[in-house]
Amino acid sequence: xxGNGKGEVLEVSGLRKRYGAxxxxxxVSLELRxxxxxxxxxxxxxxxxxLIKILSGVESPDGGEVRIEGERVAIGSPQRAxxxxxxxxxxxLALFDNAGPVGNFFAGREVRGPSxxxxxxxxxxxAMRREAEEIIERLQVNLPDPNADVSLMSxxxxxxxxxxxxxxxxxxIVILDEPTSALGQRESGNVLRxxxxxxxxxxxxxxxxxxxxxxMEVADRAVVLRQGRQVGEEVPSQETHERIVSxxxxxxxxxxxx
Amino acid sequence: xxxxxxxxxxxxxxxxxxxxxxxxxxxxxxPALILALLVVIMTLASPFFLTGDNLSNVAVQVAxxxxxxxxxxxxxxxxxxxxxxxxxxALCTVTGSLAFGWGGIGTALVxxxxxxxxxxxxxxxxxxxxxxxxxxxxxxxxxTLNAARGxxxxxxxxxxxxGMPKVVQTAxxxxxxPIPVPVIIVVAFAxxxxxxxxxxxxxxxxxxxxxDKEAARRLGIPVDRVIMSVxxxxxxxxxxxxxxxxxRTNAGYPSAGQLDELAAISxxxxxxxxxxxxxxxxxxxxxxxxxxxxxDNGLNLLNVSVYVQLIAxxxxxxxxxxxxxxxxxxxxxxxxxxxxEA
Numbered sequence: 001x002x003g004n005g006k007g008e009v010l011e012v013s014g015l016r017k018r019y020g021a022x023x024x025x026x027x028v029s030l031e032l033r034x035x036x037x038x039x040x041x042x043x044x045x046x047x048x049x050x051l052i053k054i055l056s057g058v059e060s061p062d063g064g065e066v067r068i069e070g071e072r073v074a075i076g077s078p079q080r081a082x083x084x085x086x087x088x089x090x091x092x093l094a095l096f097d098n099a100g101p102v103g104n105f106f107a108g109r110e111v112r113g114p115s116x117x118x119x120x121x122x123x124x125x126x127a128m129r130r131e132a133e134e135i136i137e138r139l140q141v142n143l144p145d146p147n148a149d150v151s152l153m154s155x156x157x158x159x160x161x162x163x164x165x166x167x168x169x170x171x172x173i174v175i176l177d178e179p180t181s182a183l184g185q186r187e188s189g190n191v192l193r194x195x196x197x198x199x200x201x202x203x204x205x206x207x208x209x210x211x212x213x214x215x216m217e218v219a220d221r222a223v224v225l226r227q228g229r230q231v232g233e234e235v236p237s238q239e240t241h242e243r244i245v246s247x248x249x250x251x252x253x254x255x256x257x258x
Numbered sequence: 259x260x261x262x263x264x265x266x267x268x269x270x271x272x273x274x275x276x277x278x279x280x281x282x283x284x285x286x287x288x289p290a291l292i293l294a295l296l297v298v299i300m301t302l303a304s305p306f307f308l309t310g311d312n313l314s315n316v317a318v319q320v321a322x323x324x325x326x327x328x329x330x331x332x333x334x335x336x337x338x339x340x341x342x343x344x345x346x347x348a349l350c351t352v353t354g355s356l357a358f359g360w361g362g363i364g365t366a367l368v369x370x371x372x373x374x375x376x377x378x379x380x381x382x383x384x385x386x387x388x389x390x391x392x393x394x395x396x397x398x399x400x401x402t403l404n405a406a407r408g409x410x411x412x413x414x415x416x417x418x419x420x421g422m423p424k425v426v427q428t429a430x431x432x433x434x435x436p437i438p439v440p441v442i443i444v445v446a447f448a449x450x451x452x453x454x455x456x457x458x459x460x461x462x463x464x465x466x467x468x469x470d471k472e473a474a475r476r477l478g479i480p481v482d483r484v485i486m487s488v489x490x491x492x493x494x495x496x497x498x499x500x501x502x503x504x505x506r507t508n509a510g511y512p513s514a515g516q517l518d519e520l521a522a523i524s525x526x527x528x529x530x531x532x533x534x535x536x537x538x539x540x541x542x543x544x545x546x547x548x549x550x551x552x553x554d555n556g557l558n559l560l561n562v563s564v565y566v567q568l569i570a571x572x573x574x575x576x577x578x579x580x581x582x583x584x585x586x587x588x589x590x591x592x593x594x595x596x597x598x599e600a
Contacts, residue, residue, distance in 0.1 A: 079478035094473035098536035108477035112459045119459045151589050
């Protein structure tokens with residue numbers, strides 16, 4: 001499925017980021033194609049989270065550039081990232097326990113009007129509920145009660161709500177940080193299905209995962225980071241598994257992943 | 259996952275979730291039940307309780323507290339606390355009486371001065387918390403609790419300054435037909451607060467910031483401005499309470515409102531708001547205030563000592579907060595059940 005001639009949605013080149021004395025990103029370049037699932041792999045401290053934070057607007061890079069559909073952009077804030085069509089599912093999900101799926105889907109972008117009132121406009125609950133039902137239906141999210149607060153949901157259901165939010169609103173790029181780490185097998189399966197479905201609809205996905213099984217199942221390509229550098233790229237499969245692991249840990253310690 | 263759940267639902271009907279759900283629902287209507295129970299008890303205990311005059315009296319008595327509680331609710335919704343409102347109430351009555359003292363145009367400015375004083379202290383609280391990066395709202399509002407009281411005493415030379423314009427007196431003690439004006443003020447303010455809490459995007463953001471500040475930030479909600487706004491609102495509420503108090507006493511009253519901040523916080527908590535933030539309603543806060551008023555009034559009618567009233571309030575606060583803790587525990591149980599089924 002990879003490289004089927006579709007355009008590049010995202011190009012990152014020469015990205016650098018320092019935090020005080022530590023260099024989180026030295027020189028990272030990668031590209032993401034339309035409708036592609038790209039796995040971002042690397043050991044702890046390899047720079048994955050920093051890269052994600054830059055792409056989702058939480059941090060700004062010290063150098064290098066980010067292009068979206070060929071155009072150079074400074075993302076800079078989470079609002080800007082969302083406006084550019086980039087949605088992120090954080091490891092902690094960033095869900096609001098005191099709201100239901102509808103409230104969580106539309107958090108910060110509630111349907112409201114009239115526009116001249118800005119954030120003091122009236123929310124349109126009906127429209128939001130209708131749209132949320134469509135999302136839940138289209139993405140086949142399994143929820144016992146779509147109006148219950150997410151505080152009443154299981155880990156898998158919460159994960160599904162967070163993923164559905166990102167996939168439904170991520171017009172271009174969805175970034176998922178360890179989306180299956182806290183889930184059982186069946187729940188993981190549901191999330192992986194959501195990811196492939198999103199890709200089929202033309203959304204590009206960046207997947208961070210420690211789980212090579214997941215990566216082999218859904219990712220078209222894998223990019224490996226080590227110590228803030230992009231050190232390799234592979235098509236994940238049984239054959240390339242060992243090589244990927246050795247890229248991640250460096251040297252030939254392919255059987256000794258930390 | 260869904261098929262497993264639905265099979266259970268169909269077979270059981272008495273699944274553990276069912277019981278938990280019921281318990282959660284009871285907790286949600288708990289404050290209203292307590293109020294209803296109190297009303298029944300007081301009605302049986304005293305023939306004077308359920309009379310128009312007495313109820314109107316209760317409503318007027320609690321009007322300033324109701325304003326404070328509505329303001330406090332929004333602060334508590336974002337996980338904060340506003341300890342300054344009792345002192346701010348007093349400061350507002352004093353600045354109002356100063357404006358009255360200017361004469362002429364000053365008379366017309368009394369009400370704006372009262373309200374703006376409250377909002378100004380509220381803004382200061384918000385700025386100190388957010389821009390001053392204070393660790394918790396407790397600190398800046400504890401500071402203004404002292405400073406506003408000191409300023410009120412200083413500006414008034416430590417004594418009540420009698421005299422308020424007619425319109426302020428009406429706000430505090432007048433009647434429109436059979437309805438006391440302070441009650442009308444409270445109802446109007448509560449209505450606006452309800453619209454904000456349930457209908458406006460800004461209100462949604464207040465709840466979401468209270469639910470999870472970090473998530474709100476990452477989803478692009480202007481967390482700092484939301485937090486500052488609730489303190490301004492609480493200041494405005496203290497101004498309204500000050501307006502009513504100044505009208506009723508016909509004075510700038512530097513020692514007014516002492517410990518009212520604690521009463522307002524208690525009322526909000528009794529009314530079912532969560533001290534952890536993110537949960538609570540305007541209706542609940544009003545119910546909490548009425549519980550206060552009914553206990554106060556009923557025990558007065560029954561000639562029970564004020565000491566017992568204080569103890570009763572203390573007990574109810576503990577019960578209310580414990581209910582919130584139990585709610586969280588039950589939700590966790592519920593979640594585990596959902597997880598094990600899925």
